[in-house]
Amino acid sequence: MAISYADSRALAEVARARPSERGGCVHCGLDVPPGMVEADAIHQFCCGGCRTAYDILHEHGLDRYYEFAERRGAPVRFTGRGYEEFDHPTFRELYVRTRADGLAEVELYLEGVHCASCVWLVERVPLVVAGVASMELEIRRSMARVIWDPSAVTLSTIARGLDSLGYPPHPFRGVARDAVRRREDRAMLVRIGVAGAIAVNTMLAALALYSSWFGGMEPEYQRFFRWISFALVTPALLWPGRVFFTSALAALRARTLHMDVPIAIALVSGYVQGAINTIRDSGPVYFDGLAMLTFLLLVGRYLQQRGQRAAADSAELLYSLTPSTARVVGADGSIRDVPPQALMPGMIIDVRAGESLGADGVIVSGQTRIDSSLLTGESRPGAAREGERVFAGTVNIASPIRVRVDESGETSRVAKIMRQVEESARRRAPVVATANRIAGYFVAAVLALAAATFVAWWFVDSSRAVDNAIALLIVTCPCALALSTPLAVSVAIGRAARAGVFVKGGDALEQLATPGRLFLDKTGTITEARTALVAWDGPQWVRPLTLALEEGSSHPIATAFRMAWLDVSTTAARDSVHVNGGGIEGRVDGHHVVVGSPSFVHARARGAARAIDPSLTPVLVAVDGEIVAAAGIGDPVRADAPASIAQLRANGWTISLLSGDAPSVVRTVGKEIGIAAESCTGGASPEAKLATIEAALARGAVTPVVMVGDGINDAAAIAAASVGIGVHGGAEACLASADIYLTRPGLSSLVQLTEGATRTMRVIRRNLAFSLIYNLIGAALAVSGHLTPLVAALLMPASSLTVVIASWRARTFDERST
Amino acid sequence: MSVLYIVLPLALIVVAVAVAAFVWATRHGQFDDLDTPAVRMLHDDAERKR
Numbered sequence: 118m119a120i121s122y123a124d125s126r127a128l129a130e131v132a133r134a135r136p137s138e139r140g141g142c143v144h145c146g147l148d149v150p151p152g153m154v155e156a157d158a159i160h161q162f163c164c165g166g167c168r169t170a171y172d173i174l175h176e177h178g179l180d181r182y183y184e185f186a187e188r189r190g191a192p193v194r195f196t197g198r199g200y201e202e203f204d205h206p207t208f209r210e211l212y213v214r215t216r217a218d219g220l221a222e223v224e225l226y227l228e229g230v231h232c233a234s235c236v237w238l239v240e241r242v243p244l245v246v247a248g249v250a251s252m253e254l255e256i257r258r259s260m261a262r263v264i265w266d267p268s269a270v271t272l273s274t275i276a277r278g279l280d281s282l283g284y285p286p287h288p289f290r291g292v293a294r295d296a297v298r299r300r301e302d303r304a305m306l307v308r309i310g311v312a313g314a315i316a317v318n319t320m321l322a323a324l325a326l327y328s329s330w331f332g333g334m335e336p337e338y339q340r341f342f343r344w345i346s347f348a349l350v351t352p353a354l355l356w357p358g359r360v361f362f363t364s365a366l367a368a369l370r371a372r373t374l375h376m377d378v379p380i381a382i383a384l385v386s387g388y389v390q391g392a393i394n395t396i397r398d399s400g401p402v403y404f405d406g407l408a409m410l411t412f413l414l415l416v417g418r419y420l421q422q423r424g425q426r427a428a429a430d431s432a433e434l435l436y437s438l439t440p441s442t443a444r445v446v447g448a449d450g451s452i453r454d455v456p457p458q459a460l461m462p463g464m465i466i467d468v469r470a471g472e473s474l475g476a477d478g479v480i481v482s483g484q485t486r487i488d489s490s491l492l493t494g495e496s497r498p499g500a501a502r503e504g505e506r507v508f509a510g511t512v513n514i515a516s517p518i519r520v521r522v523d524e525s526g527e528t529s530r531v532a533k534i535m536r537q538v539e540e541s542a543r544r545r546a547p548v549v550a551t552a553n554r555i556a557g558y559f560v561a562a563v564l565a566l567a568a569a570t571f572v573a574w575w576f577v578d579s580s581r582a583v584d585n586a587i588a589l590l591i592v593t594c595p596c597a598l599a600l601s602t603p604l605a606v607s608v609a610i611g612r613a614a615r616a617g618v619f620v621k622g623g624d625a626l627e628q629l630a631t632p633g634r635l636f637l638d639k640t641g642t643i644t645e646a647r648t649a650l651v652a653w654d655g656p657q658w659v660r661p662l663t664l665a666l667e668e669g670s671s672h673p674i675a676t677a678f679r680m681a682w683l684d685v686s687t688t689a690a691r692d693s694v695h696v697n698g699g700g701i702e703g704r705v706d707g708h709h710v711v712v713g714s715p716s717f718v719h720a721r722a723r724g725a726a727r728a729i730d731p732s733l734t735p736v737l738v739a740v741d742g743e744i745v746a747a748a749g750i751g752d753p754v755r756a757d758a759p760a761s762i763a764q765l766r767a768n769g770w771t772i773s774l775l776s777g778d779a780p781s782v783v784r785t786v787g788k789e790i791g792i793a794a795e796s797c798t799g800g801a802s803p804e805a806k807l808a809t810i811e812a813a814l815a816r817g818a819v820t821p822v823v824m825v826g827d828g829i830n831d832a833a834a835i836a837a838a839s840v841g842i843g844v845h846g847g848a849e850a851c852l853a854s855a856d857i858y859l860t861r862p863g864l865s866s867l868v869q870l871t872e873g874a875t876r877t878m879r880v881i882r883r884n885l886a887f888s889l890i891y892n893l894i895g896a897a898l899a900v901s902g903h904l905t906p907l908v909a910a911l912l913m914p915a916s917s918l919t920v921v922i923a924s925w926r927a928r929t930f931d932e933r934s935t
Numbered sequence: 936m937s938v939l940y941i942v943l944p945l946a947l948i949v950v951a952v953a954v955a956a957f958v959w960a961t962r963h964g965q966f967d968d969l970d971t972p973a974v975r976m977l978h979d980d981a982e983r984k985r
Contacts, residue, residue, distance in 0.1 A: 233974040240975070257970045303961050310957045314950055338936060345943060 143183070144171045145192050166193030170282050174238075177245045185234040193283035194229070200276035200286075201454035202442040208456045212288045213272070220250055221267045224295070225286040227279065230259040238282060246270060246278040258430060260289060298426065305422065308357035309415045315353040316408040322346045323405035327907050336398075343395045346404040354388055358411045360418075375553040376599045379560050380414065383594030390587045400584060401906040403591050406913050410596050413917050421603035421623065424610040428619040431860075443475035444468075446519060457509075460525040467519055473512045476525035480505050483518035484697070486673070487511050491828040491848040492531070494777020494801070496640045496752040497734060498648075498673065510829050510848065514673060534803055534829055538854045541807060541837035551627060551881065552602040556595070563593045563896075570900050581902060588904045592895035597916040601884030604924035609877040612930035617861040618870050625840045625856035629871050630878035632769030633820030634813050636834070639776035639786055641827035642844050643864065644752040648673040650681035651753050654727055655738060655746020663738050663746070665690045665705040666712050674736060675701075677750055700736075711739040718744060732785040751782075759790045761864035768871060775809055777801055777830050806834040814839065825867065827851055842867070873930040880927040884920045891916035 142149050143160040144167035154161060162168040170193045174182050202208055213223045227239065236254050239261055243249040248270025253262045261284075265275060279286045289295070322342050329339055365381035368374060387403045394400035442454045446465040457475035460466065465481060468474055484502035489495055489511040498514055501507055507520060510531045524530070567586045574582035606623035613620050620626060640646050665687040667675040672695075690710075693703030700713015702721065711721045718737035724744030729735045733749030766772060773796040776783045780799030787797035798809065806824075813822045814837070824831065824838035829848045835841030836854040843855030845862040852858055859866045895912050898904040960966065 233977060236971055236974050237978045253971075255968045255971050256974060257968070299964075299967060303964070303966070306961045306966055307958050310961065311954055314954045314957075318947070318950055335936070338939065341939065341943075345947075349947075 142167050142192070144168075147192060164192045166195045166281075166283060169193070169195065173245060173278075173281060177241075179238075179241055179244065182234060182238055185237065193281075194285075195280050195283055196285050198277075198280065198285075198442075199454055200273040200280070200442075202456045202459075203272040203276050203288075205455050205459055207459035208272075208288070211456070211458065212292060216264070219266075220264050221272075222262065222264045223272065224289045224292060225261050225263060225276075225279070226289045227254070227259050227261050227284040227286055229284050230254065230256065235284070239279070239284060242275070242278055242282075245282075246275050249275055261286070302422075302426075305415070305419050308360065309412070309419055312353055312357035312408070312412040312415050315349050315357075316405075316412040319346050319349045319353075319405045319408040322349065323906075323910065326402075327910075340398055343398075343402055346402060347392065347395045350388070350391075350404040350408050353408050353411055354384060357415060358384060361411075361414070374557040374560055376556045376595060379556060379563060379593070379595050380410075380599060382560070382563075383591050384410070386587050387591040387594075390584075401588070403906050403909060406591065406906070406910045409910075409914055410594060413596060413914070414599055417600040417603045421607045424607035425620075425622060428610055428614055429621045431614065431619050431858075457525075460522050462523050462525060464522045465519055466522060467517065468513045469517050470513055470515055474507055474509050474520065476520075476522045477506065477508050477529045478520040478522040478524070480507060481519050481521050483516060485513050485515040485518050488514045490640045490646055491851075492830055494638065494640050494828055494830045496644065496646070496778050496782060531829055534832060537803070537807065537833045538836045541811075541833050551878075552598060552885070555598070555885065559595060559598070563590065566593075566896060566900070573900075574902070585899060585902050585904075588909070589896055589899035592899050592904055592909050592912060593892045594913070595888065595892065596913055597888030597891060597920045598885060600917055601888055601920045601924070602881050604921060605877055605880040605884060605927065605929070608924050608927065609873060609880075609929040613870070613873060616866070616869060616930055617859065618866055618873075618930070619858040619860065621856050621858070626874045626877050627881075628821040628840045629823065629874035631820060632871070633771070633839075634822050635765065635770045635772045636775045636810065636813070636822070636824045636838070637772065638824075638826035638828065638831050639774055639778055639783055640752060641846060642825055643758050643774070643786060643790060644754050645862075646752060646827070646846070648677045648750055649753045650677045650748055651733055651751040652729055652749030653746070654729065654748070659738055659740060659746045660685050661687045662705045662708060662710045662740060663712055663748075666693055666701050666703050666710050669693055670695060670701060674734075674750055678748075708740050709742065712736065730785060732779070732782040754786060754789050755863050757863045757865045761868050762790050762792065764868045765864075765871065768868075768875075770871070772796065774798065775801055775806055775824075775834070777803075777806075777828075803830040803833050806831060807837055810834045810837045842870075869930065876927070877929045880924060880929060884923055887919050887923065888916055891919070 141147060141161070142163035145163060147163050149161045149163045153163060160171065162171065174180060209221075213221050216222055229235075230239070233256075236256055239254045240252055242252045248266050250264040250266060252264075254260070255262075261279075263272075263275060265272070276286050322345050325334075326339065326342050326346075328334075329342075361377050361380050361384060364375075365377040368378055384407055387407050390400075391402040391404050391407070394402050443457045443460055444452050444467040445455050445460070446452055446467050452467055460476045466475065466478070470485070480501060480503050482503060484500070486498040487501045487507055488498040489508065490498075491512070492508055492510045501518075507513075507518075508531070509525075509529045567589050570589050571582050571586040574585050602623070606626060609626060610620045610623065637643055660682060664678055664682050664685050667678040668687060669690060688706055690703045690705045693701055695701050696713070696717065699717035700711065702709070702711040702713075704710070711718050713736065715735055715737055718739050722739030722742045722744050724739065727737070727744070727747035729747050729749040730751075733751040736748040736750055737744055738746040738748070762772060772792060774783055774787050774792055775798050778799055780797075783797045783799035784794050787794060798805075801809065810822060810824055821839040823840045823842065824834045825842040825844060826832075826835055827844045827846060827848065828851055832848070832851045832854045835843065835851060840857065841855045843851045843858045845859055857870065859870070891912060895904065895909070898908060
């Protein structure tokens, strides 16, 4: 049934009218808050962002957006940023390519992309912003490729356009790597396609040959089919199959053995004997088996590569989200955005509350509190005032400051730590996967067996000695053996990613399968890395009075009170006075209330000091001149931590805390989650963490040493450990050096990960056993001289198929424990 | 049976053409993104007629 254009217009009108009839926002369909309802307007909006987006679409004739059944069910959260740093020369150098036709091209990672209508909207940006030649969105990675005319429009204008539609753009930091990967992926796919087509056609020719045994084919045609198979299999080995030969040669040259060596031996010996038999016009040819082998092995390799790529990609996209801008104050007081890479010593930068610093420097104006937990692991934010040094990677949490940059880029403290990270990653010994370890013995055993077969048959029937020895080499080609690990690992990695665990390499899973030593960072890993009310010692009636006073403050401690007492109702406070670095006093319900640090409160009220755990920041409350309550502010332990720790320990892991925070704080947290004081190390610098990990590695050669952390201070230790794990909300440096990244807060995914790794290893071992059994059967047949090409052609795919099914059905990571 | 001498090479030529087409498509990025085009074809381009 065709719908005319006029009909579709009418439908659009209806679709557009409907949301406002039921009171929802026209743009996103969510409920309109009472304060935003405009009584006489046709269109209602839940927020300014949705209104702006609607106006833009309407103005450019893009109302058809509202016909989509599936639209974003979230308000447009536009940042309203200027994106000036997108026009900076340094930014252009880093991310933008100039095309041959004079247009510029960039890849941007968009936030907020999640459905089909987003593709439609983003790809119509060229209609909204003049000068954009094309915009293509890849929905799986939320990546937009933008091509525009730099003489007609600036990139910041395009970025602002995307932002106002609700898709804040971020530069993608893996552009160079991305191009290499794309090339590799395409080459791999071409090889698989060619190998597959050849394998199927060789099988057809082989089928004719096999059936000739039953019917009786004239020798003339048999010869023809042999030559056809020969002609087909030659390019399969020379082109797609070449990867096995080059990698086997590389392994031999490095004097190591891995899976590709026995594969190459089987392919070469089978091909040479088949060629000789074709020319001699007698004896078996194994061409169909060889072609099938090449195809299956390539598919296995591709699957493994793709699983790891997807996980690595997701982690990379996450760190594209870290801020890409710094605000530089010019000589005339004007402020402009530049990329952090463009900061130079001597510049003055403006850092608002909640932003992270882009360079090291000295505060020139303002005073604030700095959260350096990502850099040092310290959980308590420290006060910083004019003249003090602050470092890149720390976060300004209280009030705006201006900083004169003295070290930026390569010379900043973060960069120095990062160099250490690279260093320790380089030093780490490569892990030899189980399958490759087996390969060594395998090659030796097969070659010995082939030699024995040859010698034995030489005395029995010398004309069959060569045939049988070569049949053995072919049938023992470790196809299933080589497939078993990649398949099990890629299935596990795929399932893990769905559970929020990104595994960047298969060897990490293999390492985690055996329990070893586990080092946990405290801040952000075990605790929530935020200021919260942890202890309260005082009567109930004081709470509303305290809260009333804190209600009007934006200080982190005030926020902690508000978050903890959401259910306490209050009245308004009057005459409240904030004293910086001290506390607040004011009048609530006729009482004079003082809340603040002990020295501040003691100066204004009488009463005994109340004892609060020394690891917490104490806050006292006085009412009408009498101290009545004490609160402890700290960093609360994640709710699932004690249970997860207990579970990990039950599975055989030895757990230690390794933190940069004060030793007393680390011990208190350790006690809370059941870790003995002697396993808790506090006050550890990044260097000390690295040394601890390296010492642990030197002690135990067999069991893995695992480091879990979130900060820049953990990055070097994470890179050095046998398996490094980064947790939710961590710093970019830490994500980059980790083998595994947990996207969900809390430690339960760590339990899930280690248990999943153990199950994956079990699947791999079972697969290896399966394929070895098949190989034994084949070897027995070949040694006894009963192996015909038909049996070989049946045995090899059967073994591979068993492994594929066993891997696919294995429950390595299920959503049970999330 | 001698028809095989003509049919089989012909069949192989057809296969070669198919493989060449596949290689061409891969090298031109047809398999780079398998998710978005499935979504994109649902959007007709009526707004360009205006």
